[in-house]
Amino acid sequence: MELFSLQGKKAVITGGTHGLGMAMAMGLAQAGAELLITSTTPQKLEEALEYYKSFGFAAYGYVFDVTDEKAAEENVTKMIDEHGQIDILVNNAGIIKRVMAIDMPVEDFRKVIDVDLVGVFIMSKLVAKGMIARRSGKIINICSMMSELGRDNVSAYAAAKGGLKMLTRNLATEWAKYNIQVNGIGPGYFATSQTEPIRVAGNPFNEFIINRTPSGRWGNPEDLAGTAIFLASEASNFINGQIIYVDGGILATIGKPMNE
Template structure:
């Protein structure tokens, strides 16, 4: 939501989608509009090719051309590989990796016709690192990193820039229970991150605005990690 607000305050029209919940979509749209952002909401499943095709046509007819696409749909299933069901692994891959391919494939057609556009894939530090119990997520995000590079390879000649954002660990409602002093994971993140803090959602807004703007017109196939420096170091930051 912070990325959408950042783009909205920078002048972009915002279109959000949800798979089934009209209530969630309306709530998000109302929040954006309360801040003066031109926002619209749609219900469709980004893993359903036919639904994506129909929804893109509807959005472009009702709102306007899609000049900026952010592929941020994602799920995670925290299960050790030895215990993970194949169906669960495939479900994560379908949402986190296949859906960006589907949506981009059909949005990019209009971008090519109009002479340019911006695609931003939401990757992860798991695009670079492994971690216990997130094999499907890491596989999908690693794949998304390479899909980003291949999108750039094929579409840069059409003045389309495809890049990724790789968030680190952020302070959200989902992480609130583990962000208390003394919690082992909170202490680990604080000590592991050179910035010595969790990221704030607003920290992602600048990256999104940059990659969606003319300022990034010669940036292509890059993943911008917004992680407070975690990927830059292999050890605990010095206290000196």
């Protein structure tokens, strides 16, 4: 469908070498986008590019840290020089440190904020310059249910993702007049390599997630592809500053009835 087509579009996906970032990149590529993948790890990047190319997708890689403003500027300039323009930016790169707040070193707290929030600001600001000049662009920030809820041992991550929700709304407010849409995706609990150790029968957290999710299952990474395509395409041209939660209904309910 033409409304959802990304043919000829250039999409930057930060941290798009595995997991949810890769799943969203695959969706964008299937809709026709050319992929510009960033990573801090050369080997992971090379493996990811080989994977994308095995499907016949156009994919290119750039190694840098999104929190390094100078390196980010150099690489965004290089992307534009090599590919003409950036139509879509998916701010997916992020980290989490699971430590109770009372025990978390301040330097670790700052590191999470730097990657998950400041890095998004740096990349968005750099890419938006070209979008403003063309009066066209899509920015998708990967938020979290922790943009809305708290939980034990993720204070830094929740603070960053809560801030990212508001950064999304503020950038949308400032850049809407240039026909730039800035929205977010808030994933729920997904079946990835990171969650594999706890997704086993009998694990208390596995049982908690299944029972807490109205859909009764963990999300599959591919479940994010459609939302990413929608927010990157013309189908979402009048949607701005919104966070779409892809969580199987967790945020819609206080939990399953006791008699079920």
